[in-house]
Amino acid sequence: MTPRYFKEYLARYTYAKDGSWCYEDGCVYRGLALLHDQQPQEIWRDELLRLIGPQVGEDGALAGYTQDEFNIDHILAGRVLFFLEKAAPGAHWSLAIEHLAGQLTRHPRTAGGNYWHKKRYPQQVWLDGLYMGLPFQIEYGLSRNKPEMVEDALAQLNRALDLTHVAATGLYAHAIDEARAQDWADPQTGLSRAHWARALGWLAMALVDVTGLIGPEKAASSGLAERASALLTRITALARPQSGLWLQVIDQPELPGNYEESSASAMFAYALMKGARLGLGGQFAAPGLKALASLETTQLYAGDDGIVRLQNVCEMAGLGGFGGRVRDGSPAYYLSEPLRPDDHKGTGALMMAYAERLASASAEARRAAS
Secondary structure, eight states: OOHHHHHHHHOOOOOOOTOOOOOHHHHHHHOOOOOOOOOOOHHHHHHHHHHHHGGGGGOBBBBTTTTOOOOOOGGGGGGHHHHHOOOOOOOOHHHHHHHHHHHHHHOBBOTTSOOOOOBTTTTEHHHHHHHHHHHHHHHHHHHHOOOOHHHHHHHHHHHHHHHHHEETTEESSSSEEOOOTTTTTTTOOOOSSBHHHHHHHHHHHHHHHHHHHHHHHHHHHHTTHHHHHHHHHHHHHTTTTTTTTOBBTOOTTTSTTTBBHHHHHHHHHHHHHHHHHHTGGGGGHHHHHHHHHHIIIIIIEEEETOOEOOOOOOOOOOOOOBBBBBBOOOOHHHHHOOBOOOHHHHHHHHHHHHHHHHHHHHHHHHHHHO
């Protein structure tokens, strides 16, 4: 059923921002690349080319993108360009990569050295941004023989983990304002208040993707493997006992109105299965598989129009003023954001998780045969 859902979703696909380069489309693009890696005989690469083709000019220019916006989110979709350099060679993919890498060389940083989340969010580091920018930077550094970019990204990741860790919960705050100037930030620590599941989902995916890029030995020596394993252990403990999914405000099961959120659950399923495959802990495979199966059986269903969609996806959440709203980072705020079936972030993450289940099964079969 799930591959059929993906194909039907792609047939009715609409760009997240009217065709402008953005991270939301990038989530789906990454899912398609990972699906192609596991099922090269399927349509996934062709669908990716159909969608991304109009967004990348022959000179590598990206539709609607300008470096000077300094939005770290825009980097994420660039990860698929490394895949396309090999799967559908063309100079324009490489030129587009250089445009995005050029942003990173100029992107504003905090006093500690981390990228601002966006130009309009100065001095702020969000968990979302760690996934949006740093795996791309590492892949760029590895593919272009620029080890200093790899080391810088690893330093940023470790520094962000130091800054956002909340010892009392064993989790990480959604964001930190190093200037202590935002209303949502604790005046002493600079941290936001509540633990939003999708922010932690971005982080979990960043940690396992970086581990996959740099390899287990470097992940261990840099301390990232230990931190990834600790986070995945904590995430596993917070899964809902019956469904195996995770709540929107992940550590507050008694909070009225809290609900099982599909995009974060797909991200955790992906991270847990991949973490197990990469050697971060074999115990993570079962909860990852359970979560994906639960999403397939309980969150993929038809609405009144008869179309099967991925349900219970939070459309967006953030911090600070946006669109006339005050986003204060409270648990109540995260529950106030609307749900959007088939949101790109949810379906993209579901594609990643489905592809990872295939990758993990293939790896297990190879081990059994050796």
